[in-house]
Amino acid sequence: MADPLLSAEGISRRFGPVQVLFGVDFDVRAGEVHALIGENGAGKSTLMKILAGYLEATEGTLRFAGRPYGAGGAEDLGIVLIHQEFNLAEHLTVEENVFLGRELRRGFLLDRRAMRERAHQVLGELECPVDPAARVRDLSVSERQMVEIAKAASRDLRVLIMDEPTAVLTKSESAVLFRLIRRLKDQGVAVVYISHKLDEVKEISDRVTVLRDGHLIATQSTGDLDQDAMAQLMVGRAISDMYPPKDPPPADAPVVLSVEGVTVPGWVRDASFDLRRGEILGFAGLVGAGRTELMEGILGLRRRTAGTISRDGARVRIRNVGDATAAGIAYLTEDRKGKGLLLGKPLRENLTLLALGRFGRVLIDERAEEAALERAVRDFDIRVRDPGVPAGALSGGNQQKLLLAKTMQVEPSIVIIDEPTRGIDVGTKRQIYLFLHDLARRGIAVVVISSEMAEIIGLAHRVVVMRSGTITGILEGAAIEENEIVRHATGLKGTDRNAVVSA
Amino acid sequence: MQSSAPDTARRPSAGLDLKVYGPFLALAALILLGVLVNPVFLSPGNIINVLTRTAFIGIIAVGMTFVITTGNIDLSVGSMAAFAAGVAIVAMNALAGPLGSGWAVVLAGVAVALAFSLAAGFLNGILVTKGRIEAFIVTLGTMGIFRSLVTYLADGGTLTLDSTIRATYRPVYYGGLFGISYPILLFFAVAAVGALIMYRTPFGRYCAAIGSNEDVARYSAIKVDRVKLLAFVFQGLCVALAVIVYVPRLGSASATTGLLWELEAIAAVIIGGTMLKGGHGRVWGTVAGAVILTLIDNILNLTGAISVYLNGAIQGVIIIVAVLLQRSGASRR
Numbered sequence: 001m002a003d004p005l006l007s008a009e010g011i012s013r014r015f016g017p018v019q020v021l022f023g024v025d026f027d028v029r030a031g032e033v034h035a036l037i038g039e040n041g042a043g044k045s046t047l048m049k050i051l052a053g054y055l056e057a058t059e060g061t062l063r064f065a066g067r068p069y070g071a072g073g074a075e076d077l078g079i080v081l082i083h084q085e086f087n088l089a090e091h092l093t094v095e096e097n098v099f100l101g102r103e104l105r106r107g108f109l110l111d112r113r114a115m116r117e118r119a120h121q122v123l124g125e126l127e128c129p130v131d132p133a134a135r136v137r138d139l140s141v142s143e144r145q146m147v148e149i150a151k152a153a154s155r156d157l158r159v160l161i162m163d164e165p166t167a168v169l170t171k172s173e174s175a176v177l178f179r180l181i182r183r184l185k186d187q188g189v190a191v192v193y194i195s196h197k198l199d200e201v202k203e204i205s206d207r208v209t210v211l212r213d214g215h216l217i218a219t220q221s222t223g224d225l226d227q228d229a230m231a232q233l234m235v236g237r238a239i240s241d242m243y244p245p246k247d248p249p250p251a252d253a254p255v256v257l258s259v260e261g262v263t264v265p266g267w268v269r270d271a272s273f274d275l276r277r278g279e280i281l282g283f284a285g286l287v288g289a290g291r292t293e294l295m296e297g298i299l300g301l302r303r304r305t306a307g308t309i310s311r312d313g314a315r316v317r318i319r320n321v322g323d324a325t326a327a328g329i330a331y332l333t334e335d336r337k338g339k340g341l342l343l344g345k346p347l348r349e350n351l352t353l354l355a356l357g358r359f360g361r362v363l364i365d366e367r368a369e370e371a372a373l374e375r376a377v378r379d380f381d382i383r384v385r386d387p388g389v390p391a392g393a394l395s396g397g398n399q400q401k402l403l404l405a406k407t408m409q410v411e412p413s414i415v416i417i418d419e420p421t422r423g424i425d426v427g428t429k430r431q432i433y434l435f436l437h438d439l440a441r442r443g444i445a446v447v448v449i450s451s452e453m454a455e456i457i458g459l460a461h462r463v464v465v466m467r468s469g470t471i472t473g474i475l476e477g478a479a480i481e482e483n484e485i486v487r488h489a490t491g492l493k494g495t496d497r498n499a500v501v502s503a
Numbered sequence: 504m505q506s507s508a509p510d511t512a513r514r515p516s517a518g519l520d521l522k523v524y525g526p527f528l529a530l531a532a533l534i535l536l537g538v539l540v541n542p543v544f545l546s547p548g549n550i551i552n553v554l555t556r557t558a559f560i561g562i563i564a565v566g567m568t569f570v571i572t573t574g575n576i577d578l579s580v581g582s583m584a585a586f587a588a589g590v591a592i593v594a595m596n597a598l599a600g601p602l603g604s605g606w607a608v609v610l611a612g613v614a615v616a617l618a619f620s621l622a623a624g625f626l627n628g629i630l631v632t633k634g635r636i637e638a639f640i641v642t643l644g645t646m647g648i649f650r651s652l653v654t655y656l657a658d659g660g661t662l663t664l665d666s667t668i669r670a671t672y673r674p675v676y677y678g679g680l681f682g683i684s685y686p687i688l689l690f691f692a693v694a695a696v697g698a699l700i701m702y703r704t705p706f707g708r709y710c711a712a713i714g715s716n717e718d719v720a721r722y723s724a725i726k727v728d729r730v731k732l733l734a735f736v737f738q739g740l741c742v743a744l745a746v747i748v749y750v751p752r753l754g755s756a757s758a759t760t761g762l763l764w765e766l767e768a769i770a771a772v773i774i775g776g777t778m779l780k781g782g783h784g785r786v787w788g789t790v791a792g793a794v795i796l797t798l799i800d801n802i803l804n805l806t807g808a809i810s811v812y813l814n815g816a817i818q819g820v821i822i823i824v825a826v827l828l829q830r831s832g833a834s835r836r
Contacts, residue, residue: 301722321724331722339718344782345711353712353723356705363703406723 003066005030005190006051006079006159011060013046020046023060024216026209028159028190033181035193035205035222039234039397039425043214044194048161051192052081064158078158082148082165088136095119095132098151122154126180142173149180160184161192166200167423170287170451178204196425198227210234235427242430243458244437249278254312256445257329257414259298262307267293268469270306275414275445280436282460283449284485289466291449292334295416299324299331325354330412332403334419334449336396340403343392347384348373350391350402355409376405381431397428404435415439416447421455433459453482467491525828526775526791529821533798541805551684553801554794555676558686559584559745560764561793564771565697566741568789569734571772572701574714574781575631575638577738581764582650583623587746588756589653591616592662604667612672612750617743623649624739628732646765654758664754676751686748690790693744698786707784710734714781770818771796774825795821 004027013021021043028034038044049055051062053074062069064077088097098119104111119132128146136144145165152160162181166174181191181204195201201208201222208225210217210233217233225233257275262268268290275281283291297304300320309316316327324331333339341350352359352369359365359372373387380401384394391402400420407415420436421429436459440446450456456463463475465488473488487493537544563580570577595612602608623645630641656662664672679685701707709730712720720727750756773779774795775788799818803811 320726321722322726325724333722335718338716339722342712342715342719342782344715349708349712353708353719353725356708360705363699364705364708366703 004028004063005065007063008047008051008057009061009063011047011050011057011062013043013050013055014058019214021050021057021214024211024214026051026216026219028192030158030188030190031185032207033185033191033193033205035195035201035208036211037195037198037201037208037230037234038211038217039427042211042234042425044211045163047211048081048163048192048194051159052079052161054081078156079161080152080155080157080159081161081163082145082152083163086144086148088144088147088151090137091135093133093135094123094130094139094147094150097136097147098122098132098154100151102155118154119150122150126150126153126183128176128180140173141168142170142176145169145177146180149184153184157184157189159190159192161194163194164196164423165193166195166197174200196423198230201230202227212236231426234425242426242454243433246280246459246461247437247441248461249276249440253277253279256312258310258313260308260310262294262297262304262309264290264293264297264302264304267302268297271466271469271471273464273471273474275447277445278440278443280440280446280448280459280461282456282463282480283447283466284453284456284463285451285466285489287451288468289489290469291466292418293469294466295331295418295447295449299329299416301331325410325412328413330354330407330410330415332407332415332417332420334422336399336403336422337392341391341399341406344390346390347377347382347387347394347402351376351406352409354406358409372409376402376409380405380435395424397424400424400428400432404432412444414445414447416449418449419451420448421450421452453485456485457481465489523776523785523788525825526785526788526795529774529825530791530795530798533795533802537798537802537805540802540808544802544805547682549801549805551682551687553797554687554690555684557793557797558684558690559749560767560771560796561690561790562693562741562745562748563738563764564768564775564789564793565693565786566738567768567772568697568775568777568784568786569701569707569710570638570738571769571777571779572710572714572781572784573731573734574717575731575734576642576769576779577627577638577735578642578765579623579627579646579649580738580742580768581761581766582646582648582653583620583739583742583761584746584749584764585653585756585758585760585762586623586649586656587616587619587743588750588760589656589662590619591746591750592664592754592756593656595668596665599665599668604665605671608668609672609675612668613747616746616750617740620739620743620746621736622739624736624742625732627739628735631735632728632731650758653756653760657757659758661755661757664750666754669751669754672751672754674751676748689744689748693741694786694790701784701786706730706733711782711784714783716782767796768793770822773822776825792825 007027009025010023011021012019012023024047026047036044036047046055050057053071056071069077089100095116099115104114116132123130123132126146126149128150130139130143130146136147139147165177169177185191193205205222207219208222208230209219210230212234253276255274256277260272262271271294285291293302296302298309298318300318300323309318311327318324318327337343348369351373356364359368376382377387382398382401382405384398391399394402417436420432436446436448448459457480460480463480463485464471465473465475465485467489472491473493475484543549563584567577567580591612594615595608598608598611602611627642627645630636631638675685680688709720709725712723712725713727713730717727771792772789774792776785777783777788796818799821800814803809803814
């Protein structure tokens with residue numbers, strides 16, 4: 001077996017008094033994909049940043065091809081970290097981005113032709129169909145990611161570290177990424193791959209390292225582990241039942257929300273569905289099918305040009321979130337950081353923002369707020385040592401719990417939750433599933449939009465499938481299974497409006 | 504249930520403290536410097552003088568704190584003040600016939616100043632929210648408009664308040680309670696009310712939320728346009744209050760009245776620790792910032808060691824240093 005290209009021995013890291021990594025050993029060989037998995041807060045990001053030279057280790061040694069290196073030298077060695085948030089200049093072209101900071105020159109002037117040729121060549125080698133002259137702001141998320149990789153590959157790329165690269169990609173885009181990773185691997189690049197999606201880890205990686213609470217739990221060959229075993233190593237216990245048993249409402253449960261013929265220009269055409277009391281209604285579809293846009297249209301966050309909305313049989317006018325809240329409808333955005341939480345503000349202010357009117361009309365009752373925060377921390381199991389920290393300092397899972405708690409402050413009777421578990425760890429996922437299950441049992445109607453098939457199948461009592469802006473089917477009972485959903489989502493089946501499919 | 508590890512993040516104590524207390528520490532240092540330089544500095548006369556002169560900018564800056572907190576800016580406050588003062592003077596002179604020269608006419612003038620400033624603030628706010636134009640552009644435009652209108656009204660010269668009316672109105676600037684002038688009392692009243700609104704009411708919370716992230720505010724059922732509009736109207740109210748105590752000082756208004764007040768007000772807000780990009784307002788910081796700006800001038804006057812012509816340079820340095828300190832405080836985590 002080959003010697004490792006990059007190795008870390010006994011890496012520890014402390015932030016002030018808090019230790020987040022405890023003597024972790026990690027290595028990756030040339031031409032290998034080594035997956036790093038663990039729950040949020042397990043120390044994956046910290047380890048990754050140390051490997052890529054963004055952070056110094058408190059203890060431990062880093063070696064590249066056997067020779068120790070320090071934080072400053074990582075980039076020169078060809079160790080590149082690709083973040084979830086890309087580091088691209090939006091207004092510049094692909095080629096300008098690829099060469100940003102190390103432009104090719106002829107004398108004082110830029111050598112545009114050489115750069116274009118080189119960019120073409122790099123993109124070609126990666127078989128990535130992006131025009132070097134296109135502006136980055138016009139590219140899709142997956143294309144941007146390719147540009148990031150091309151940027152890395154245009155240098156002497158030896159070690160590529162990727163942080164949840166598929167979190168923002170569709171399945172077909174992920175497939176393209178995997179092809180690209182395999183090609184890099186064939187070229188002898190060492191790849192460190194961080195993901196929450198265990199099926200992907202299984203598919204793409206050669207070895208898996210599991211971290212839990214900053215400790216190295218295991219490093220094993222991927223072939224020796226199945227997904228259950230990985231999950232078990234991550235959480236330290238077996239996940240026998242991820243989803244609580246379904247408990248659908250009686251068939252004659254009253255319809256609490258009726259949406260009729262809603263059109264959101266550019267996104268959704270003529271969408272209708274009913275939601276019953278105590279029901280979990282799943283919304284499936286590919287990314288861009290218009291599910292989020294439909295909900296935002298219903299809530300008045302986007303312009304809708306047609307359609308009526310009825311609550312308990314009576315028509316309601318909803319022009320903005322205020323109206324929706326008054327009608328007892330609450331929405332949790334999929335964009336937790338951009339639209340859900342004020343990352344720079346403490347937990348308390350985030351918690352009460354939506355329901356601030358309930359904490360005093362004229363003056364805010366801060367004591368009531370504190371009490372609400374204490375309750376929320378307890379009820380939603382928000383894990384934070386000091387509630388005075390800004391929301392942005394929480395891990396993804398804790399942020400999601402805070403967002404849930406914030407939404408529940410208005411005591412809605414309808415909860416629409418968009419991608420409830422995006423980017424959060426297995427343990428927290430399960431807590432959120434249990435919570436949604438409980439909501440439904442208490443008679444609250446729940447809409448779950450999710451791109452994770454397992455989530456839809458595991459949670460929903462009925463499933464609405466959308467495809468490019470229209471509802472292509474509403475599935476019930478045994479029809480709620482992967483093939484049926486995929487067929488409706490991809491247009492192989494069910495063009496009839498609102499055809500109810502049950503098997 | 505076992506799940507994600509507790510978050511290890513902590514409050515950035517050292518950085519935050521500097522941000523909150525920085526302006527007050529700077530103020531204390533300046534006062535100490537003043538005492539060392541000249542014992543006259545601490546005389547009641549000098550203190551009253553300094554604070555009275557601070558009052559105009561200070562009152563306007565409290566309003567500016569709200570506008571900046573929502574992520575906007577108002578460049579028009581200086582010319583708005585000049586315009587409101589000019590219109591109020593013209594109105595009082597015109598009404599001297601029917602109303603005489605007693606308090607009735609002064610109250611009429613006050614009402615006119617209030618009406619014009621509130622309308623001007625409303626105009627700025629409507630153009631920013633409904634017109635969807637950057638606040639910088641809108642208020643750059645209205646700044647020119649108000650300035651030009653007051654110049655036109657004064658026909659390029661000076662609008663002077665009728666001397667008998669001025670005699671009635673005079674105590675509003677020169678008088679006071681318990682030896683504290685009315686402008687100072689008004690300044691602290693405005694600041695106290697402003698602080699209460701900023702820290703303890705939903706409106707203040709909403710201003711900060713909008714300045715932090717407008718999308719989050721919208722998704723949190725906040726009426727973003729209405730809150731922004733109200734912030735501009737509140738700014739208009741603050742300008743009116745400043746004008747009400749300013750007019751009796753000189754009893755006149757001209758093309759140069761309130762010149763560069765907008766920049767001084769913005770400087771006071773920034774020195775006070777409010778971030779220019781919005782999201783976090785500090786009303787008492789603004790008060791400290793406004794006092795710091797006047798103190799520099801005062802201390803230079805008292806020493807004679809450095810030319811008073813360098814006042815602007817020193818103020819400039821202080822603004823830049825204030826922002827540098829804020830930044831290093833923020834990046835420490």
